[in-house]
Amino acid sequence: MRKLIFGMNVSVDGYVAAPGDDLGWSAPSDELFAWWLDQERAISLFLYGRRLWETMNAYWPTGDQQPDATPAQIEFAKNWRDTPKVVFSSTLDEVDGNARLVTGDAIAEITRLRTGDGGPMRVAGATLAGAAMRAGLIDEYEIVTHPVLVGGGTSFFAALDRRTNLDLAETRTFPGGVVLARYETRR
DSSP: OEEEEEEEEEEEEEEBBGGGGGGGGGOOHHHHHHHHHHHHOOEEEEEEHHHHHHHHHHGGGGGGGGGTTOOOOOOOHHHHHHHHHEOSSSSOSSSSSEEEEEEEOHHHHHHHHHSSSSSSEEEESSHHHHHHHHOOOEEEEEEEEEEEEOOOSSSSSOOHHHHEEEOOOOOOOOGGEEEEEEEEOOO
């Protein structure tokens, strides 16, 4: 069975994006960016909701060609392009690059992918991850908390029908007071 991971930058009050989809508060230090790159290299399949897919696909296909791209950003862009992706959307007609589109039941497809062979998968996008969370499909949470309160926006956590017990697997502090807490779902 494949592992399903959900991890994002989060404000102290639990948001992945501030009102207006503002992400400016979550700019990573070089050390945090390198950590995210290492995590992404270990992923064999990205699962994207439409909004985050559009955000990532607007920049990373050519992120390594930007004049101010750092070596880590160049490597991230290459890895992002090379890693297969599944995009879940009922409004898109097509996706490009190394991606395929799923317009049907997201939970059924994630369950099918999770029970198959292969390396870890990362679910990306709070709405899609929330559905996977409610279905009990997420095996690991990577919560990278930035020292800011944004007061609203897109929540990292979905409302759940039942409690999910977690085991703390790792903590780490990054420059600027950013803290990683990695949890594994207790099964």
